Amino acid sequence: MGGLAVGIDIGGTRVKLGWVEQSGRLLTRSEIATPVTATPAAVARAIAAAAGQLSAGDPPGGSPALPDRIGIGCAGLIDRRAGVVRTSPNLPTWREVPLAELVGRELGRPVHLLNDATAFVLAEAQLGAGRGSSPVVGLTLGTGVGGGIAAEGNIMGGARGFAGEIGHMSIAHDGPPCPCGNRGCLELYVGRRGIVAEYLRRAPWEPGTSAYERAGGDRRALSPRLLAAAAQDGETAAREAFAASGRMLGVGLANLANLLDPQLFVIGGGIAQAGDLILEPARRTLRERAMASGGEAVPVRPAALGVDAGLIGAGLHALSSGAAEVSS
């Protein structure tokens, strides 16, 4: 079990990289800006160069010091088996990009690609808040809402590796249209835009209120983080916005409880940092709506591994995928 992998997490603004031990410990770590407008080949080169430089002092790319196992987590629709990014909100011009092959060629090593929320759930299920529980259903609440299902520490990928799109479960069949093509998706209510919209629906939006002052009067500066601070300041509309989103989250969790009977829910992503502002209303709705509860509602826990969970999960995925098949 003493393997070592490079874990890479491609986010909307930063690419995080690190050497990951099987235990989840990060040995070394770095970040580069996400080259959002670069071509796939240029992105692959930038990632490979950064990965090579992680082993400070050794020659980059193909260095014997670089671990054999490389895992990349990326938001979007990821064909895990083929190592292809079908589409990604973080790299909006990409279509069907064989990222695993592109990076693998640069590094002379097989690269294992997976969805970033899947990587998060893998790490939290094996080493974080979900350790020892099975199945674990994990959600990441951010600009979008991602997720995954782990059983006995392994991700359920489904037939093609697309399973876990929890943010695109409709809880309002005739609700507002979602960019994904569906309507009333959970992400519309629980993601960043949903919380901001819930706030603006309730707020007077005038000088003297906490969120207004914190945003300098600029609505575009509103974010879940800013609204969480306003809620801590005691602004009612901000508290209510989180409560409304939390209730919608609870509707989604009740559906997942009825479908999957998880032993535990793990909630991560930036919005989860609002903590009980959003999680308490979610727990209450879960208890009210899920079957089989009888006082034994599924626990809802915040993620334990912090901002590096995706990075660690990408490394764990590479370690469990092995290095047998070389893609170059």
Next chain:
Amino acid sequence: MGGLAVGIDIGGTRVKLGWVEQSGRLLTRSEIATPVTATPAAVARAIAAAAGQLSAGDPPGGSPALPDRIGIGCAGLIDRRAGVVRTSPNLPTWREVPLAELVGRELGRPVHLLNDATAFVLAEAQLGAGRGSSPVVGLTLGTGVGGGIAAEGNIMGGARGFAGEIGHMSIAHDGPPCPCGNRGCLELYVGRRGIVAEYLRRAPWEPGTSAYERAGGDRRALSPRLLAAAAQDGETAAREAFAASGRMLGVGLANLANLLDPQLFVIGGGIAQAGDLILEPARRTLRERAMASGGEAVPVRPAALGVDAGLIGAGLHALSSGAAEVSS
């Protein structure tokens, strides 16, 4: 693999029993009326007696001719590990009934209890329409809507064996209340009452229309089967009722596709006999709403094993559970 089990399927009106081979073949089969108002102990005695009599000519109960493995499928909330019926729509006065133990004591053999829709999915995934596919998501459309998820032919039970309550996935967070405590559950739109309600919302309900004549003018006689016949007669409101329910089914299937990425959906239960009246609108909505479709929507197939799928699945469950632990 040459085992033999007794499969038992407790339905709302009939209890079906049969000897089931590992191949799914039924060697012998019988039915008794469901003793809906009897005490749990009396129901257990009736079931055990009928099971014993399956081996015609041999002494019932404990006869060496009776297979060692006994499986029972029952609608409702079933604690599979404990062998307990928590609640069942078919046996409305039951609460926390240890049915496996009660029947097991009568027969002198361990009895394995599971949800009836779970049994259906197990049989269809191993031997029916889902054979060779994984994961398979199955739904039974009847008075209620049940379901299950099978991976590599095995049922995903979840932490406590309650997984698969597909009928109680909310697709309308502010929809009508469901007896389960949730709102806007799929079952409300796709089950028997939903289809009848969709019909009555559209129909003039007057002499000369097919459904009215077939029902003898009695609304209470309306059923999905009768409405399917009226639709075949060409009555528009009946066709539209199935189309409306089919679209809601498609909303549910799109959610399940996004969450679980199944290789195949299998649809059974009485309402599925309406065939493409309900399945075609469901397939269309699934294609429109599911992510990752790109022309490759998950196939939706009618069940292949007919009315005995639940019986066969209960037997298969007993065969795979083994006879090691004796419950008497």
